[in-house]
Amino acid sequence: MSSVLHEKRFEVVVIGASAGGIRALTMVLSALPEDFALPIIIVQHVHPHSGGYISHILGAKCALIVKQADEKESVLGGTVYIAPPNYHLMLETDRSFSLSVAAPVNYSRPAIDVLFETAIDAYYDKIVCIVLTGANHDGSQGAAKIHRAGGYIIVQDPTTAEADSMPRATLAATPVDKVLPLEQIGAYLLQLINRSNQLWHFP
Amino acid sequence: MSTSEEVENQQIELQLLLQAIYLKYGYDFRSYAKASVKRRILHRMTTDQFPNISAMQHRLLEDVSFFETLLLDLSINVTEMFRDPTFYLALRKEVIPLLRNYPFLKIWHAGCSSGEEVYSMAILLKEEGLYDRAQIYATDMNQVILKKARDGIFSINRLKSYTMNYQRAGGQESFSDYYNAHYDHVVMDKSLKENILFSDHNLATDGVFGEMHLIICRNVLIYFNRELQDRVFRLFAESLTLGGIMCLGSKESVRLSNISTIFDDISKEEKIYRKSLSLDKI
Structure with missing residues (x-):
């Protein structure tokens, strides 16, 4: 235990969303305070020529800084990063972003x-x-x-999803830690991060 | 084994594999951004049912055809004609007027992949009346892909989106004038190829091969690490004539490199730069 005493249990939040995602993301992010310490990295499926409108919409509705992820940009806490349209967004081992125009995966890029x-x-x-x-x-x-x-998985309760196949596919593919109705995800995430930080700082 | 240890071990195996490729075949992927390379290697590992990356290394050393497969895996050859139409609009509006001043034009399309964007450039130059005085050098590190580019044969499935791109890019004619359709594919018009020279060039290892007025290198640098990006920017800066133009992909920028000041902005949005005319910056 002592070797991990000062490590945080969680250091990043990654979110995937597709049809109905803008509304869902708005709801999750607006529950988070501006001192939320972790970086949040989001892939929302969008049309290839859609520009940067998502970061503007989400930025207007939440307390955190929201921006499109740039190539080689270092990931910072308290910031929400959105994958740019028509590029895959990847994380390098030094915790910076890289982009790729490799073929779509699951018909999607990002x-x-x-x-x-x-x-x-x-x-x-x-x-x-x-x-x-x-x-x-x-x-x-x-x-x-x-x-x-060893990561922690939260899935939106499919019955509260505008389109339920993506949460259902995840529930079918893997055991998960928590299934929650949309309106509870933001508050739960906040609680989870706060609790785990306290736990790991003061065991 | 902890996740971090597993990840670390895989990174070691990956670096050894890239080192083996370099030592045996001379292709240098060691300064590529690792996430993309790793995804491709792991994809091949799964497809061909290798137990781990190290097992691929042995096969790679003994079997040149396996190396060629990996080389194709590692070079990302996803492109389209008039990709990012707004870029071509900016090219017509901001760059073509500058190019008209030259009696003879040398254009380098670096990392041209299967050639879709080279033919797009050829079409644009024709419509602007500059093709006859242009020499286009289209280079890629991958011979198999270069042959595809040279053949200029593309799947008919994609023609609809290419035609839309062409129109959005300010195309002035009927796009179908530029190709001949056969069953499931199209062959680009021969006249587009007359002034294009396709040749082998590796941005990671090769040098300058001529003085250029315009360099197009789009969505290539995103796969390189900072050091290799800087190497390529220096290569382009050396290669460009004073006032020459450099075009990058929409998510690429020279602004974080250590030779940023050599380049002025022509279009910030479309990542079009001009090598400074003032010698003191160079």
Whole structure:
């Protein structure tokens, strides 16, 4: 125990969302205070030519800084990063972003699986992974890998999702830690991070 | 074994594999951004049912055809004609007027992949009346892909989106004038190829091969680490004539490199730069 005394249990939040995602993300993020310490990295499926409108919408509705992730940018706490349209967003081991125009994965670019899988190389088991509403199965394989790596998985209760296939696909692919109705996810995340920080700082 | 130890071990195996590729075949992926390389290697590992990355290394050393497969895996050859139409609009509006001043034009398309964007450039130059005085050098490190580019044969499935891109990019003619359709594919018009020279060049290891007026290198640098990006920017800066133009992909920028000041902005949005005319910056 002593070797991990000062390590935080969680160091990053990764979120995947597709159809209905903007509303769901707004609800989750607006529950978080501006001193939320972890970086939040989001892949929301969008049209390739859609520009940067998501970060503007979310930025207007939450207390945290919201921006599109830039190539080689270092990940900082208290910041929400959105994958740029038409690029895969990946994490490097030095906790910086890289982008790729490699073929779509699960018919998607950006793909949620690509973010989730590469997050493990940068954050190991210190990941909170959230799968929200969506009409395909992207994210399920990545979430399963994060689970196997020791990360914490939260899935939106499919009955509260605008499109339920994505949460259902994740529930089918892997055991998860928590299934929650949309309106509770933000508050639960906040509690989870606060609790784990206290726990790990003062065991 | 903890996750962090597992990840670390895999990173070691990955670096050894890239070292083996370099020592045996001379292709240098050691300064590539690792996340993308690793995804591709792991994809091949799973597809061909290797137990781990190290097992691939042995096969790679003994079997050149396996190396060629890996080389194709590692070079990302996803592109389209008139990719990012707004870039081509900016090219027409901001860059073409500058190019008109030159009696002869040398254009380098670095990392041209299967050639879709090279043919796009050729079409644009034709419509702007500059093609006949242009020499386009289209280079890539991968011979297999270069042959595809040279052949100029593309799947008909993608033509609809290419045509839309062409129109959004300010195309002035009927796009179908530029190709001949056969069953499931199209062949780009021969006249587009007359002034294009396709050749082998590796940005990680090769040097300058001529003085250029315009360099296009889009969505290539995102795969490189900072050091290799800097190497390539220096290569481009050396290669460009004073006032020459450099075009990058929409998510790439010269602004974080150590030779940023050599370049002025032509279009910040579309990542079009001009090598400074004032010698004191160089």
